[in-house]
Structure formats: C-alpha cells, structure tokens
Amino acid sequence: xxxxxxxxxxxxxxxxxxxxxxxxxxxxxxxxxxxxxSPSPGGGGKPFDGVTLNLLMEDLxxxxxxxxxxxxxKAQTGIDVVFEQVPYSNMYxxxxxxxxxxxxxxxxxxxxVDYYWPGEFARSGWMLPLDDWIAxxxxxxxGIVPAFFDxxxxxxxxxxxxxxxxxxxxxxxxxxxxxxxxKTMEEYVTYTKSLKKGDxxxxxMQGAPTDPxxxxxxxxxxxxxxxxxxxxxxxxTVNNEIGLKALNQYMDMIDNAAQTGAAGANLDDASNMFAxxxxxxxxxxxxxFAGFFQDPEKSVIVDKWDVAPMPGTGxxxxxxxxxxxxxxxxxxxxxxxxxxxxxERGISKQRAxxxxxxxxxxxxxxxxxxxxxxxxxxxxxILKAGKGLPLITKQQDMVATLGRELSEAASKRKxxxxxxxxxxxxxxxxxxx
Amino acid sequence: xxxxxxVPLFVTLLLVDAFPxxxxxxxxxxxxxxxxxxxxxxxxGLANYVNMASSDAFANxxxxxxxxxxxxxxxxxxxxxxxxxxxxxxxxRFRNVYLLVVMVPxxxxxxxxxxxxxxxxxxxxxxxxxxxxxxGLPKFAWLGDVDLAMPTIIxxxxxxxxxxxxxxxxAGLTSLPHxxxxxxxxxxxSPWQSLRHVTVPMMVPIIIVxxxxxxxxxxxxxxxIYILTRGGPGTATETISYLIWRxxxxxxxxxxxxxxxxxxxxxxxxxxxxxxxxxxxRLAAAD
Numbered sequence: 096x097x098x099x100x101x102x103x104x105x106x107x108x109x110x111x112x113x114x115x116x117x118x119x120x121x122x123x124x125x126x127x128x129x130x131x132x133s134p135s136p137g138g139g140g141k142p143f144d145g146v147t148l149n150l151l152m153e154d155l156x157x158x159x160x161x162x163x164x165x166x167x168x169k170a171q172t173g174i175d176v177v178f179e180q181v182p183y184s185n186m187y188x189x190x191x192x193x194x195x196x197x198x199x200x201x202x203x204x205x206x207x208v209d210y211y212w213p214g215e216f217a218r219s220g221w222m223l224p225l226d227d228w229i230a231x232x233x234x235x236x237x238g239i240v241p242a243f244f245d246x247x248x249x250x251x252x253x254x255x256x257x258x259x260x261x262x263x264x265x266x267x268x269x270x271x272x273x274x275x276x277x278k279t280m281e282e283y284v285t286y287t288k289s290l291k292k293g294d295x296x297x298x299x300m301q302g303a304p305t306d307p308x309x310x311x312x313x314x315x316x317x318x319x320x321x322x323x324x325x326x327x328x329x330x331x332t333v334n335n336e337i338g339l340k341a342l343n344q345y346m347d348m349i350d351n352a353a354q355t356g357a358a359g360a361n362l363d364d365a366s367n368m369f370a371x372x373x374x375x376x377x378x379x380x381x382x383x384f385a386g387f388f389q390d391p392e393k394s395v396i397v398d399k400w401d402v403a404p405m406p407g408t409g410x411x412x413x414x415x416x417x418x419x420x421x422x423x424x425x426x427x428x429x430x431x432x433x434x435x436x437x438x439e440r441g442i443s444k445q446r447a448x449x450x451x452x453x454x455x456x457x458x459x460x461x462x463x464x465x466x467x468x469x470x471x472x473x474x475x476x477i478l479k480a481g482k483g484l485p486l487i488t489k490q491q492d493m494v495a496t497l498g499r500e501l502s503e504a505a506s507k508r509k510x511x512x513x514x515x516x517x518x519x520x521x522x523x524x525x526x527x528x
Numbered sequence: 529x530x531x532x533x534x535v536p537l538f539v540t541l542l543l544v545d546a547f548p549x550x551x552x553x554x555x556x557x558x559x560x561x562x563x564x565x566x567x568x569x570x571x572x573g574l575a576n577y578v579n580m581a582s583s584d585a586f587a588n589x590x591x592x593x594x595x596x597x598x599x600x601x602x603x604x605x606x607x608x609x610x611x612x613x614x615x616x617x618x619x620x621r622f623r624n625v626y627l628l629v630v631m632v633p634x635x636x637x638x639x640x641x642x643x644x645x646x647x648x649x650x651x652x653x654x655x656x657x658x659x660x661x662x663x664g665l666p667k668f669a670w671l672g673d674v675d676l677a678m679p680t681i682i683x684x685x686x687x688x689x690x691x692x693x694x695x696x697x698x699a700g701l702t703s704l705p706h707x708x709x710x711x712x713x714x715x716x717x718s719p720w721q722s723l724r725h726v727t728v729p730m731m732v733p734i735i736i737v738x739x740x741x742x743x744x745x746x747x748x749x750x751x752x753i754y755i756l757t758r759g760g761p762g763t764a765t766e767t768i769s770y771l772i773w774r775x776x777x778x779x780x781x782x783x784x785x786x787x788x789x790x791x792x793x794x795x796x797x798x799x800x801x802x803x804x805x806x807x808x809x810r811l812a813a814a815d
Contacts, residue, residue, distance in 0.1 A: 356672030
C-alpha cells in the first residue's frame with residue numbers, strides 16, 4: 096500500500112483502555128475451567144518444553160502452510176501448537192468473548208487478527224503491546240511492507256500486531272478466452288454485461304450480507320476514487336456522488352452481468368462459479384484463491400486465468416492478517432516466540448514457496464518464488480496501489496453496516512441513495528466512538 | 529424433609545436459568561458495550577428497550593418472525609397430522625421403514641441441514657435448479673431473490689422440523705382409546721367422518737401441546753437464517769433472534785440493547801405459552 100496514494104493519515108490518539116471490569120459471568124466461569132498447561136520454561140533443555148499454545152485461525156491455505164511447518168517450531172522451542180481452524184464467519188464471535196475476559200483467562204494464546212479488528216481489539220484493552228518484546232529480542236521486521244503496519248500492526252503508535260499475510264483484492268479473469276480488463280470502471284461494467292451469455296457470466300459476484308458484499312463493493316468505491324471517510328476520519332464521504340456512482344455500477348453488474356442469485360451469493364459460491372469456468376471475471380482476493388483456482392481437483396481453469404488491478408484508479412481493497420497476543424493469553428511469552436518464529440524471513444519464505452501470500456517486499460521479486468508463482472509480479476503492484484479500511488475503533492460494526500445496507504440496495508429494498516445515507520449516518524456515529 | 533431431594537434441582541435451575549436471566553435483566557438497563565473507548569456501564573433506565581422496540585430493524589424482524597412462525601407452525605402441523613394419520617393406519621405395510629425415513633431429518637443438526645440445502649439450492653451448481661431445468665423451467669435464485677428467500681427458508685424448515693410433530697401425533701394417535709372409533713364405525717361413520725368427528729377432537733390436547741412446543745421454537749429461529757441467508761437479501765429474512773445476535777455479537781457489541789431484545793422476546797414467548805395453556809384448560813373444562 097502506497098501511503099501517499101492512499102492519502103490516509105491514521106490518527107493516534109493515545110487512548111488507553113482498561114480491562115472489561117465486570118465481565119460475562121458465564122464466560123469467566125468457562126474460562127476458569129479451561130484446562131490449559133502453565134508455562135514451564137527451562138525444562139528439558141528447550142526454553143518452553145511442555146508448553147502448549149492454542150491458536151484460533153481461519154481455515155484457509157495460509158493456515159495450512161503454517162501448520163505444515165510447526166514441527167520446526169516444536170524442534171526449536173519445545174512448544175506444542177494447537178490450531179483451532181474455523182470458517183471466517185465464526186472467528187469474530189469466537190474471539191470477542193475470549194478477548195474480553197480478564198488476564199490469563201482465555202482459551203487462545205495467539206490470535207490471528209483480520210484488518211477490520213485491530214482498532215477495536217487494541218483500544219478495548221484486549222491486546223498486549225509487542226514493542227518491548229521486539230526491542231528485547233532485536234526482532235528484524237524491516238523487510239515487511241511498512242504500510243501493512245498502518246493497516247494492521249500499529250494502533251495509536253503502539254505495535255500490537257505483526258502482519259504475516261496480506262490479501263489484496265483485484266480482478267481474476269480468463270486469459271484463455273481472451274478476456275481483457277478495460278481501463279475504466281464504466282467500460283468494465285459494460286464489458287462484463289456483454290459477456291453474459293446463457294450459463295456463462297461476465298462476472299462471478301458475492302452480494303450476500305454482510306462481509307461478502309461489503310468487501311466486494313469497496314473495490315468499486317476505491318476504483319472510482321471514492322472513500323468511506325474524509326482523510327481525517329471525521330466526515331463520511333461514502334454517500335457522495337462517487338459513492339452513488341460506485342453503487343449504481345455494482346447493482347448494474349449484479350443484475351446484468353453476474354450469475355443468477357448473485358445478490359445472495361457468498362465468497363465460496365462466487366469462487367466456485369469462477370473455478371467451474373462459468374464466469375469471465377471475478378473481483379476477489381487474488382492471493383488467497385490462487386491455490387484454489389490452480390487445484391485440478393477443484394478447478395477446471397488451471398493455468399487459464401490471470402490477475403489484474405481494478406480498472407479506474409487501480410486502487411483495490413487490501414486486507415492484512417496479523418498475529419497478536421491477547422491479554423487473556425495464558426502463555427504470553429511463548430506466544431511471542433511463536434509470532435517471532437512465524438514472522439521471520441526464513442519461515443515466511445517457506446510459506447511463500449508453498450503458495451502463501453508474502454508480507455516481505457523483496458519476496459515479490461525473488462526468482463525462486465516467482466518461478467513457482469509468476470502472478471506475484473502483478474500482485475505487488477496491486478498491493479502497492481490498494482488501501483485498507485479506515486482505522487476507526489468500531490471497524491467490525493462499520494463493515495456489518497456496510498454489508499447490510501448495500502445488500503438492502505442490491506435487493507431493491509432501498510434505493511442506492513437511501514442505503515448510502517444510512518451508511519453515512521452510522522459512520523458519523525462510529526467516528527466519535 | 530423430602531424437599532431436600534429437590535435442592536440439587538433448584539440449585540441447578542438457579543445457576544443455569546435464574547442467574548443468566550437476572551444478569552440479562554440488569555444488562556438490559558445499562559449502557560453495556562463490550563468493546564470501544566468507553567466501557568463504563570451506567571444505568572440508562574428503559575432506553576435500551578425503547579431504542580430496540582422503536583427501531584426499523586426491530587419492526588422488520590418482528591414482521592419476519594411472525595411470517596416465519598405462523599407459516600411453519602401451521603404448515604408443519606397440517607402436514608405432520610396428515611402423515612401421522614397415514615402412518616397410524618391399521619395393517620400398514622413397512623410402517624417401521626416409513627418411520628425410520630421420517631425420523632432422518634430429526635436426527636440432523638440445523639447447521640448440517642442449512643449447509644446441505646445451501647448446496648442443493650445453489651442457483652447454478654445446485655441439484656434443484658438442475659432438476660427443474662430438465663423440465664424447461666428457468667433458474668431460481670432461491671436465497672438471493674428477495675421474494676423467494678423467506679418461502680425457501682420456510683420450505684427448508686418444514687423439511688427439517690415436521691418429523692418431530694409427526695412422531696408426537698403418531699404417538700398420540702396410537703394411544704387413543706379404540707372404543708369411540710369402534711362405536712363410530714358401528715354407527716356407520718365413514719373413515720373421514722370418524723377422523724373429523726372422533727379422532728381430531730380426541731387429539732386436540734396433544735395438538736395444542738405440540739403446536740405450543742413448535743411455536744416457541746419457531747419464534748426463536750436463528751440457526752437456519754444464519755446458515756442460509758445471514759438475514760438477507762438485505763434484511764428480508766432477519767428474525768428477532770438473528771437481530772439480537774448481530775446486535776450483541778456481530779457488530780456494535782451492544783450487550784445492553786441485545787439483552788433488552790432478549791427480554792422482549794422472552795415476554796412474547798411467555799405470553800404465547802400462557803394463551804395456549806389457557807386454551808388447553810378451556811378445552812379440558814369443556815370436556
């Protein structure tokens with residue numbers, strides 16, 4: 096993410112949050128009953144022999160790549176790592192009750208944090224700052240794309256998370272069918288509509304509430320030069336003429352270019368449509384789905400697709416997954432050891448060679464990695480051009496509102512302007528929280 | 529001193545029912561945000577109730593919940609009673625096979641049912657549209673069309689939940705006394721007349737209890753909505769339970785308002801239960 100182009104200045108107010116005082120009694124009771132092993136550093140010649148770390152992870156390819164490398168971590172540190180892998184939609188609701196508990200009461204020692212939770216988690220006092228550990232161990236993070244820390248690393252000037260997995264959004268398209276991505280959004284909409292013929296669609300789209308439609312539409316907004324807020328994150332701009340234009344384009348494509356039922360389709364539905372060769376293009380997470388589209392058991396388009404940035408401004412939505420240590424972690428020191436290990440250059444390169452999405456800048460020009468995944472040469476440009484979400488505190492609420500209201504418009508239950516006005520009203524409220 | 533045997537029961541009830549209920553009651557009177565820059569919890573009186581009950585989202589959820597509950601309870605009761613009568617026919621061959629088949633949906637969790645149906649209903653890759661396509665029908669966006677989404681959820685719910693009612697009605701029918709039916713037959717009543725004037729009146733208490741159980745469960749419907757539509761398209765299938773969930777755990781993390789919604793839902797369920805129990809008492813008195 097190129098900060099000057101992104102034109103976003105994240106405000107660091109230095110606000111600190113206390114722990115949630117009187118918590119949910121049921122959660123506390125459950126947490127108190129958790130059978131977690133206490134750290135026993137020093138035993139057996141390895142610093143953390145006997146320690147077990149519990150992690151909540153989304154069930155996706157990057158997680159599997161890390162899981163494959165865990166024996167290396169165990170050999171180095173003696174730490175056993177248990178991954179609880181769940182679908183993305185379940186992560187937030189599983190994390191919140193755990194994170195809002197008191198110190199050392201939670202089930203998870205390390206949490207994977209998506210790019211619309213960092214502000215909320217840190218400012219609610221749920222996460223441990225990592226700066227002291229970084230300084231103590233002289234951890235070299237200089238190779239990681241600096242802008243990732245702005246999206247999902249630092250909050251109010253303090254490092255709470257280490258980015259490990261960026262996932263830029265752009266367009267995947269069928270190069271074998273000579274599909275060409277036009278220069279402007281208007282042309283893209285017209286082009287995809289013209290490609291729709293019978294069971295073959297111009298675009299596989301994901302219009303279901305709440306996360307799918309919100310993430311997909313943000314690309315339309317950014318590609319038209321729009322944004323959710325003004326640069327100071329105080330005034331919503333989502334309902335201006337650019338926002339309205341972006342939503343009208345999106346609805347036009349849902350109605351006239353996309354597959355039947357696109358307004359109720361989620362990411363899996365749309366991805367399967369593209370993988371089964373039924374769509375010419377798709378706005379998606381290009382690095383996450385590279386492995387899926389290249390898997391001959393799941394895809395009929397192996398080697399038949401390529402990636403492109405969004406038309407128009409070329410700015411797409413860029414997400415970043417990061418690791419952090421919650422205050423409720425039972426083994427925070429061992430948790431930091433894991434984050435240090437998984438983030439360091441050697442392990443990161445091994446993940447990249449398996450098909451992972453690298454956080455290190457120079458991996459995108461590494462001949463060894465590019466020999467296996469040549470599309471990464473385009474991915475770095477998409478990454479640099481893209482932007483993340485505004486770092487307000489209640490980002491999850493912002494995304495939920497976006498998804499719900501956009502879906503109201505896409506399903507014709509509200510006019511586009513009414514939906515955008517409702518989003519703007521909520522964003523104004525959230526800007527003060 | 530026999531009451532001492534009841535102590536474990538009351539202690540358990542206190543822990544699992546009374547305490548959470550009281551906690552939710554207190555939370556519903558507080559500004560209680562789980563996350564954010566101000567985590568203080570001042571008492572705000574009935575503000576959460578007023579905000580929840582006066583919101584457009586709540587009105588929409590109430591409407592959806594009423595449509596869903598009324599549809600599934602009435603349709604499932606009619607279908608279940610009809611199938612139970614057929615299953616209870618004397619000399620029915622393969623009765624146990626039919627009962628086994630009927631019980632299959634009952635044994636599946638709502639999440640498994642939702643995920644399976646989501647695949648079946650996929651507009652382009654699902655088997656249902658494929659089968660309909662063989663007859664020349666167009667593709668339907670079962671879950672993506674604002675007019676079809678709720679009827680589709682109702683149909684899936686009927687597929688899943690009718691089994692329980694069938695079993696209740698079947699058990700009731702097979703335990704009815706034979707004498708009144710025999711007397712009706714001797715008096716020359718047709719099978720339809722026997723069903724209408726003898727069997728149904730005797731089954732009314734069982735039907736009321738079954739409807740009550742099903743209604744309370746239908747009003748709380750959450751899992752199918754979560755898996756199939758996430759309340760969409762837009763908020764076209766958002767029920768009260770789903771609204772409470774997303775208010776408390778999926779966006780604002782507003783536990784106070786979610787608790788207020790839960791208390792309102794609880795009062796509605798208590799009211800429904802009271803009405804149905806009174807109806808049962810009246811019938812018993814009439815007998």
